[in-house]
Amino acid sequence: MDNFSFWSPTYFAFGKDSENRAGELAARFGGSRVLVHFGGSSARRSGLLDRVEKSLADAGIYYAELGGVQPNPRSGLVYEGIELCKSDNIDFILAVGGGSVIDSAKAIAAGALYDGDFWDFYDGKHVERALPVGTVLTIAAAGSEGSPDSVITKEEGMLKRGTGSDALRPKFSILDPALTQTLPPYQTAAGITDIMAHLYERYLTNTKDVEVTDRLIEALLLTMKHEGPRVIADPDNYEARANIMWAGMMAHNNSCGVGRSQDWSSHNIEHELSALYDCAHGAGLAVTMPAVFKYVMSHDVMRFAKVAVRVWGCQMDFDHPEVTALEGIEAFRSFLISLGMPKNFEELGAREEDIPKLVETLCRVNNSDGCVHGFTTLNEDDCTKIYQMMV
């Protein structure tokens, strides 16, 4: 196991009606002038926004609103939010929504205390300080409620990039699984896929002897395998929603990733798809992961065979471990398709003729040394072949 430091200070309020604690928690973590940041229409329609704002008002907290975050959040609204924070002396940002809203809130939080262009942080500069952020999560997926990360798309060139800093970890996150019951099935499935991707990206490691994190990841993958079909069959199943919601947090606050190298090539390759086609990140991952896994499998076939046996129930073929490894990848792919996820470019809305453009942005613009680094190093030729496998 590698040396590591791990600092995860987020306070979690989990369970039914916990959104009514928004005011109390914002006050506890220093908020007196709060920007309530939210997405398109779901939080307003469900009445969640009213309940959260009442809770703030009951706690004697001033609040301003900034809605309109779109999935794959854009830089334009971030600039607007930064101006609003500065002109209205905002001292706390409360994100009410999914990963897109939370990531936009984190970007605003960093930009509000910075004199330059906030995009510098998505261009390699480290975030040293940011306004405090709290979240009321409405979809189990990105894990941004417990992560130090934020992913934003710059309209100019449609560049989708991430930044990470402990300064961006939320001060508190409110997780009420009942809030996720209004999700369309496709979004629920995309969220499940993203959670499983966050687990696989950590499972694909080159660090030896990391049994404790291997076992944690396997447990969470098994949980998703069990709860995924239950929640798709019965969207009102609170217990399944609760297990998925907490698994989503644990999958990405890095408690399963400490002390080991991680992959993230599927995420890098997928981000070009959601940037260009505006597809759901999880749906893009459903198409990307099986292709990447098959392409890199030979790098450590036993690792793929291990997850095949321990999670997907495959029989170990000791003479041909690559057969077991492949069975595990196919089982995972079939599982995602059974949840309603797309299986290829066409179903995702992607186009084969765009592959050169995808590869160029991936390898030349977003990764300046021309390669995607992770479990293995993938050059332009490798990435082209991987995208072709998704067609």
Ligand code: NZQ
């Ligand atoms: O905008 P509204 O109307 O709220 O609709 C949203 C949106 O259309 C809807 N929705 C959310 N909660 C709902 C709901 N609809 C009904 N009922 C509810 N309770 O769902 C749609 C998707 O929301 P979004 O926030 O985009 O989903 P998600 O949480 O999957 O976030 C995706 C973004 O997170 C990034 C992705 O790249 C993508 O941009 N990621 C962020 C990470 C992080 N910060 O750590 C890591 C991830 O790997 C990921 O890259």
Ligand code: ZN
């Ligand atoms: Zn993800």
